[in-house]
Amino acid sequence: xxxxxxxxxxxxxxxxxxxxxxxxxxxxxxxxxxxxxxxxxxxxxxxxxxxxxxxxxxxxxxxxxxxxxxxxxxxxxxxxxxxxxxxxxxxxxxxxxxxxxxxxxxxxxxxxxxxxxxxxxxxxxxxxxxxxxxxxxxxxxxxxxxxxxxxxxxxxxxxxxxxxxxx
Numbered sequence: 410x411x412x413x414x415x416x417x418x419x420x421x422x423x424x425x426x427x428x429x430x431x432x433x434x435x436x437x438x439x440x441x442x443x444x445x446x447x448x449x450x451x452x453x454x455x456x457x458x459x460x461x462x463x464x465x466x467x468x469x470x471x472x473x474x475x476x477x478x479x480x481x482x483x484x485x486x487x488x489x490x491x492x493x494x495x496x497x498x499x500x501x502x503x504x505x506x507x508x509x510x511x512x513x514x515x516x517x518x519x520x521x522x523x524x525x526x527x528x529x530x531x532x533x534x535x536x537x538x539x540x541x542x543x544x545x546x547x548x549x550x551x552x553x554x555x556x557x558x559x560x561x562x563x564x565x566x567x568x569x570x571x572x573x574x575x576x
Contacts, residue, residue, distance in 0.1 A: 466544070471552060479547045487540040494533035501526040 467477055505522040508514060545553055 466556065469552070469555075471555075476547050476552075480544050483540060483543045483547070487536060487543075491533065491536050491540070494529060494536050498526065498529040498533055501529050 466472075467480060472480070501522060505519065505526055508519055508522060545556075548556065
């Protein structure tokens, strides 16, 4: 039994192509919505924006091209260590939370995990401080002052501001 003739099949395929073509011509995220990162999944500012001009400091119009390049190199050099420290901290935090919710809580193991988590957090903070010190050395006194003012005005509670998530 013949279900579709060649003319009907060709008509259906042509209609499908014609109806889907406007979606290819439209902007990826709509007209006035903020563009997303390279992968197109998360619109808005990200901590390590690539297509959006980088972190806010790198978009400062008073930075020279040499300063931008130096800051990028500093951040790029410190990124693997910060990532590693952050992953270690997350792993230890997850272990501690799992232990806290377990039926047989071992206080000695809990204390050990808390101490190791504190060490991992300190390592992450040391790495961030080293990055800030190196970046600060590249800036002029006026730029350092502006950076301090910007950080003083930033929201300090979790869940407020870009890149911050509530716990």
